[in-house]
Amino acid sequence: MALNRIVLYYVFVPLPDPEAVRLWQRALCEKLGLTGRILISKDGINGTVGGELNAVKQYVKTTREYPAFRTMDVKWSEGSAADFPRLSVKVRDEIVSFGAPGELKVDENGVVGGGTHLQPEELHALVDAKRQTGQEVVFFDGRNAFEARIGRFKDAVVPEVETTHDFIRELDSGKYDGLKDKPVVTYCTGGIRCEVLSALMVNRGFQEVYQLDGGIVRYGETFGDSGLWEGSLYVFDRRMHLEFTPEARTLGRCERCEAPTSKFENCSNPSCRKLTLYCADCAADPEPVRCPDGCAA
DSSP states (O other), rough: OOEEEEEEEEEEEOOOOOHHHHHHHHHHHHHHHHHHEEETTTTTEEEEEEEEEEHHHHHHHHHHSSSGTTEEEEEEEEEOOGGGSSSEEEEEEEEESSSTTTTOOTTTTTTTTEEEEEEEEHHHHHHHHHHHHTTOEEEEEEEEEGGGTTTTEOOOOOOOOOTTTTTHHHHHHHHTGGTSSSSSEEEEOOOOOOHHHHHHHHHHSEEEEEETTTHHHHHHHHHHTSSSSSEEEEEESTOOOEEESSOOOOOBTTTTTTOOOOOOEOOTTTTTTTTEEOHHHHTTTSOOOOOOOOOOO
């Protein structure tokens, strides 16, 4: 039986002709039989694709042969082309949609003016060093709030945002001004949202901003469930979530019966489809799966 894998990757770099890159990437994925989602802008590329292992390896090798993408950050995980409904390759104003394309500055070395990158081991060293001086590192979740319901760093600040676009409003609201003189570590799934978020925070006066290089995925590869991460990781494909080890805690609770669960279900109202946590038993119940707002008939 053929082995399959999924890769999550991005690189911030100026691209003079995003449309040409789009055409090349679509043709390459179609040739290799890969599915997934790829976004391209003048500031770089961001994608998740899956398929047969050797095909994915060839995709990564070929993509990295393009000089602008030679430093592309790639994370591997279990999965296949079947975890995506189709192949989507699009050009957008932003490769991660904060709604601030004019604020982000990118050069050949990546995002300009962002937070200090930390490898997983460096993150632990920072936490230990700050504690010795009487300071606590603040973990700042750079994902949508619902993602943190099934997994997050211990004692993390989780902004109440439904989409990435909401972060600018949150940062400008003043509710996090008390963190501006504290050491803040931003984190997200694979690292890309924090590339932008940390720069936005620096621009707004946060004095000591870090970002977890490679995101939760890279941290989980390094420490599994024996470090500062707790729970499951939400992923934007048919897998819905993944665990780093069998020892992962289940943080989520079923909306109906409070049983532990990491599985999201769409609201049964076709005009809503909001993701809500349900255990397997309640999801299989004949009663419609309702979102917390009770909008399902």
